[in-house]
Amino acid sequence: MIVFGLTLVYSDIAMQLLIYFVVAIALNFVIGYARALSIHHAALFGMGAFTYAVMAQRGWSNDLIVCGLVAALLGGLVSVILAFGSLRISGDYFIVASFAFQAFAINALFNWTSVSGGANGDYGLPTPTVLGLAVSSTFAYITAAAVLAITTLVFAIWLRRSPYGRLLRAMGDSPSALLTAGFGVLRLKVGVFGISGMLAAAAGVLYAAYLGVAQTGTFDVSLAILLVAIVVIGGTGSAVGSLLGATLIAFAQPLLSNLNLSATTTAAVQQLIFAALLVGVVAVLPRGLVQLGDVRKLVPRRGAGATEP
Amino acid sequence: MISASGRPPILQTVELSRSFGGFRAVDGVTVSVEQGDIVALIGPNGAGKTTLFNLISRLLPPTSGQLLFDGQDVTHTSPQRLARMGIGRTFQDVRLFDSMTAWDNVAVFAQSDRSATLRSGLLSPRAVRREARQVRERVEEVLEYAGLSAVASTIAGELSFAQQKKVAIARCLAQRARLMLLDEPASGLDAGEREDVAKMIEKLAGDGVTIVLVEHNMGIVREVARRAIFLAEGTVVGEDTPDRLLHSSELAEIYFGHIRSTAGVA
Amino acid sequence: MALQVTITQGLTFGSVYALSALGFAILYNTTGIFHIAYGTFAILGFMLAVTLNTSESAVPLIGSVLLAIAAVFAVTLIAFALYHRLSRRGLDRLAIFVVSLGIAIGTGALMQLGFGPAIRTFNIPSLVRVHPVAGFPFSALSWIAIGLAAGIFALVVWALRRTRWGYRVRGIASNPELSELVGTRIGLTMTGVYAVAAVCSTCAAVLLGMLSTQTSADGTNVVLLAAIAVIAAGRGTYAGGFLLALALGFVQPVFSFYISETWAASAVFGIALVLLLMRPAGLSRAAAEVGR
Numbered sequence A: 001m002i003v004f005g006l007t008l009v010y011s012d013i014a015m016q017l018l019i020y021f022v023v024a025i026a027l028n029f030v031i032g033y034a035r036a037l038s039i040h041h042a043a044l045f046g047m048g049a050f051t052y053a054v055m056a057q058r059g060w061s062n063d064l065i066v067c068g069l070v071a072a073l074l075g076g077l078v079s080v081i082l083a084f085g086s087l088r089i090s091g092d093y094f095i096v097a098s099f100a101f102q103a104f105a106i107n108a109l110f111n112w113t114s115v116s117g118g119a120n121g122d123y124g125l126p127t128p129t130v131l132g133l134a135v136s137s138t139f140a141y142i143t144a145a146a147v148l149a150i151t152t153l154v155f156a157i158w159l160r161r162s163p164y165g166r167l168l169r170a171m172g173d174s175p176s177a178l179l180t181a182g183f184g185v186l187r188l189k190v191g192v193f194g195i196s197g198m199l200a201a202a203a204g205v206l207y208a209a210y211l212g213v214a215q216t217g218t219f220d221v222s223l224a225i226l227l228v229a230i231v232v233i234g235g236t237g238s239a240v241g242s243l244l245g246a247t248l249i250a251f252a253q254p255l256l257s258n259l260n261l262s263a264t265t266t267a268a269v270q271q272l273i274f275a276a277l278l279v280g281v282v283a284v285l286p287r288g289l290v291q292l293g294d295v296r297k298l299v300p301r302r303g304a305g306a307t308e309p
Numbered sequence B: 001m002i003s004a005s006g007r008p009p010i011l012q013t014v015e016l017s018r019s020f021g022g023f024r025a026v027d028g029v030t031v032s033v034e035q036g037d038i039v040a041l042i043g044p045n046g047a048g049k050t051t052l053f054n055l056i057s058r059l060l061p062p063t064s065g066q067l068l069f070d071g072q073d074v075t076h077t078s079p080q081r082l083a084r085m086g087i088g089r090t091f092q093d094v095r096l097f098d099s100m101t102a103w104d105n106v107a108v109f110a111q112s113d114r115s116a117t118l119r120s121g122l123l124s125p126r127a128v129r130r131e132a133r134q135v136r137e138r139v140e141e142v143l144e145y146a147g148l149s150a151v152a153s154t155i156a157g158e159l160s161f162a163q164q165k166k167v168a169i170a171r172c173l174a175q176r177a178r179l180m181l182l183d184e185p186a187s188g189l190d191a192g193e194r195e196d197v198a199k200m201i202e203k204l205a206g207d208g209v210t211i212v213l214v215e216h217n218m219g220i221v222r223e224v225a226r227r228a229i230f231l232a233e234g235t236v237v238g239e240d241t242p243d244r245l246l247h248s249s250e251l252a253e254i255y256f257g258h259i260r261s262t263a264g265v266a
Numbered sequence C: 001m002a003l004q005v006t007i008t009q010g011l012t013f014g015s016v017y018a019l020s021a022l023g024f025a026i027l028y029n030t031t032g033i034f035h036i037a038y039g040t041f042a043i044l045g046f047m048l049a050v051t052l053n054t055s056e057s058a059v060p061l062i063g064s065v066l067l068a069i070a071a072v073f074a075v076t077l078i079a080f081a082l083y084h085r086l087s088r089r090g091l092d093r094l095a096i097f098v099v100s101l102g103i104a105i106g107t108g109a110l111m112q113l114g115f116g117p118a119i120r121t122f123n124i125p126s127l128v129r130v131h132p133v134a135g136f137p138f139s140a141l142s143w144i145a146i147g148l149a150a151g152i153f154a155l156v157v158w159a160l161r162r163t164r165w166g167y168r169v170r171g172i173a174s175n176p177e178l179s180e181l182v183g184t185r186i187g188l189t190m191t192g193v194y195a196v197a198a199v200c201s202t203c204a205a206v207l208l209g210m211l212s213t214q215t216s217a218d219g220t221n222v223v224l225l226a227a228i229a230v231i232a233a234g235r236g237t238y239a240g241g242f243l244l245a246l247a248l249g250f251v252q253p254v255f256s257f258y259i260s261e262t263w264a265a266s267a268v269f270g271i272a273l274v275l276l277l278m279r280p281a282g283l284s285r286a287a288a289e290v291g292r
Helices: A002-033 A041-057 A064-088 A092-111 A138-161 A163-173 A175-180 A185-211 A221-234 A239-257 A263-284 B049-056 B079-085 B102-110 B118-123 B125-145 B161-174 B191-206 B218-224 B242-247 B249-261 C002-031 C038-054 C061-088 C093-115 C140-162 C164-174 C176-182 C185-211 C219-233 C239-258 C264-278 C280-288
Strands: B009-020 B023-034 B038-042 B064-069 B087-089 B179-183 B210-214 B227-232 B235-240
Touching (some): A002 A221, A002 A239, A041 A092, A041 A185, A041 A221, A064 C264, A092 A221, A092 C264, A163 A175, A163 A185, A163 B102, A163 B125, A175 A185, A221 A263, A263 C093, B023 B210, B023 B235, B038 B049, B038 B218, B079 B087, B102 B125, B102 B161, B125 B161, B191 B210, B191 B218, B210 B218, B227 B242, B227 B249, B242 B249, C002 C038, C002 C061, C002 C164, C002 C185, C002 C219, C038 C061, C140 C164, C140 C239, C185 C219, C219 C239
Parallel strands (some): B038 B227, B087 B179, B179 B210
Antiparallel strands (some): B009 B064
């Protein structure tokens, strides 16, 4: 029983870690490259979850790849619309607009009961498949999540080192100087937001498939803020940072639940710890936890002439 | 409008104006700069020099007037197109990509327009590799030219101020700018560093680059500029060689009268 | 009938939002800081007032609200002391916003621990009893909301324009560095600003708690509408944010009566989103600023 309990907990931790990691990387693209503080990634993540819920429940498809692609298309599209918004407005305007979008999307989804199941949510979702193979064991789920997470990580690292990524970093540092280099900001922002929305929504598909449930309450503003906390605590613009942040979140909950507190108390204590971490990290380590290892000095940067192939 | 030397003008502005609210920051400026020239824009603070740069690089759209580059009307061209056509500029506050290396700073300006799409990177790796090689060669050549090879892998934000200003000029070089707008290239530098920058400007002009600079340091202006345009309150009030312009008692009054009241400049 | 109900409800809720916006505006306009914890602090005020008023000790309503305002004032003071300290250490606006977010989460969590997750409301039948005026179903609470919003707005605007304090507040808003040089008075002046914010936010949250129910997790909605109105109106205007928030108060009742009750709450955020994205001033400002 205890052994069973432990394996169950560890699979939850692993799934949560891997999926939050993917969403955090997605959010980090927008915060790190476009320097737009998004509070709507929980909504994009949720859109992915409900894409799976609807497609699987209605028997359209329960294939993770098919659903993932549909969700990515949807999330990418919505995110691109917000990218156009971010061109018109920036700073505080974008933050409140993003906030408003998050509130609007989740509220609208909640009311759209044929899709979201309203307050009850969509539950008893069918087991997913990948290319015809049923994903039924815990190991299979973790493998699927790991594949998604590793693909995302490899992509993030490739992106950062590519010429395209160089332009993205430049956009974050000084959009006006990038203009004088001959690059419009529109294409780059649309690209970054698009990729970000696709990843967040794709992660949502896996999340709903694993839990077998999708409820709008899961994807509300508090999750959106938690995601921002993961990125900021780990370090904006750093994939390693997002991994640190996601690990911290994934382990905090089960560790706290060992204290035998009630569910709401556990959640509150967890939030309190994150609040303290958030304020502490921003105040002491402006570049996030990655600053502790100062990864920048350990990893030789591309462009350092000598390291070029 | 062919100038005395017979060389065609690379840049012309015709009655170029820009107002902010009711304030006319640049007010009907008509100037012409010929190819290979070094022209200094001088005048007291708030005369509209930087605004004029913003108009020429199209970071700001003009309220009225016309902008011609290479004889072509570019009044409504986007700033990124203008940059591709050959107008490079630096900023008074430098605006390097602070978190990136000097190498990467220059590389951004050497990259082709194609590299701005994700698709090209994912679908045609061979073209990407070819371009990467070209960019690498270009960047190394430019860093060598600017004497920055030793700091290529230093994060731009951690470079000395003088080196940052050189990186800014190197970036213009990397984009093969034929016209460079340099906004206070020598301010905040010591005498030796100023001399370095002056040499670099003359070297550039020798290589056929046209240069327009805003500068408060009259030593530099006298040393490098062949012509100076005096701006005050958004309009051109004089245009001559720097020496003759600065000896005009009326302009000196406008300029130095102002300088005296704003401590620490020049 | 529907028209009268819509107008009454719009005015009542609009006044509450406008009051909330006024408090957010004075902080935002004076310091430029996006104090997202504003909503959580307001709910803290409401929770304190409810607990004091309904528990055994039974402090009278006015007394409990005043104590709640004092508490909100104290936490606002502490939060801004932290923001200012951090911004002096070179943190940018985004980082300060994240710190504010952290304070909001932390305060919310502490409220969960202290007050529990239960739904709280003020139950004062005499206040919500309807006394129709020419067919408009006004209750005493409606009049209190409208009166408080209009009264406090008039008072604050008058004080900002006509008093020495207002002169100093405007000075800090236009040039914080310079005002810093003037010395100790900045602290005293800001104390007034925090007090106004505490009064507005606590009153708004208490009114909202009388009009509907609140839980200790409800902070974001209070601040969200206020922030949208104030930020969309732009820094430097008080009337703009106030009126915009008032107008947002009408969206929900109008939508409920004429279109769909279910979708009314979504409509508020949807309209706010469109408002923010379409705001033409946003475009012209972005073009005019050739910033980094």
